[in-house]
Amino acid sequence: MTFAPRAEYSTFQTPFQEIAFERLRSTGLVLDVGGGGEGIVSRIEGSRVCAIDINLSEIREAQIYESAPQWIASDGESLPFRNAVFQTAAIWFSLDYMADWKMKRAVVREVLRVLRKKGSLSIMSSKIICREARFVLRMRYTLPDGSVYQTGYGVKGNQGQTMDRISDIVEQTGFHIAKKDDNGYWFHLEGIKK
Numbered sequence: 001m002t003f004a005p006r007a008e009y010s011t012f013q014t015p016f017q018e019i020a021f022e023r024l025r026s027t028g029l030v031l032d033v034g035g036g037g038e039g040i041v042s043r044i045e046g047s048r049v050c051a052i053d054i055n056l057s058e059i060r061e062a063q064i065y066e067s068a069p070q071w072i073a074s075d076g077e078s079l080p081f082r083n084a085v086f087q088t089a090a091i092w093f094s095l096d097y098m099a100d101w102k103m104k105r106a107v108v109r110e111v112l113r114v115l116r117k118k119g120s121l122s123i124m125s126s127k128i129i130c131r132e133a134r135f136v137l138r139m140r141y142t143l144p145d146g147s148v149y150q151t152g153y154g155v156k157g158n159q160g161q162t163m164d165r166i167s168d169i170v171e172q173t174g175f176h177i178a179k180k181d182d183n184g185y186w187f188h189l190e191g192i193k194k
């Protein structure tokens with residue numbers, strides 16, 4: 001007798017995505033939400049970054065790259081900052097790790113609070129619409145200095161996360177959408193605080 005694979009144990013893996021990360025366009029202090037793991041924003045922008053992550057182990061992992069951000073262990077839903085202190089914020093592949101939609105919304109709202117007026121938000125995220133229990137975005141990425149790395153971000157599958165759904169949340173929270181870039185398995189959005 002043969003058994004069909006059970007959907008709850010299955011994994012959807014994307015083909016390797018080639019992603020060339022660029023420097024953030026804005027100046028000033030940068031808040032990086034979920035900035036541990038690969039620690040990409042800190043490796044690109046260095047000491048002007050304040051990187052927060054809910055998992056100390058992810059902060060430790062990112063510290064191997066010896067970049068120079070200010071590291072803070074914190075939940076993105078409740079940031080330990082006053083209102084309107086950052087010029088720029090990045091949420092790169094971190095919303096994917098927050099499968100609960102209330103949490104995704106709360107984090108975007110909290111980022112709005114700590115951004116200055118006209119401050120910019122850059123979001124990169126995976127499109128997670130597979131039926132499988134796990135989703136893995138596989139990527140080969142290049143930093144602005146030309147160095148190349150390979151990684152995979154494994155998260156809960158079947159989240160119904162699309163660029164339009166996240167863009168709606170960003171807009172409803174109080175941002176103008178300045179850029180929408182759909183790359184198939186992942187997307188990049190930019191918002192400006194009204």
Ligand SMILES: C[S@@+](CC[C@H](N)C(=O)[O-])C[C@H]1O[C@@H](n2cnc3c(N)ncnc32)[C@H](O)[C@@H]1O
Pocket residue numbers: 033034035036037038039040041052053054055058074075076077091092093094097098153
């Ligand atoms: C893909 S990983 C790191 C990606 C990182 N931004 C980068 O570009 O290399 C996503 C991170 O989000 C963090 N995270 C998940 N939920 C969070 C929350 N509620 N608040 C802060 N960080 C969170 C995880 O601990 C994890 O380190």
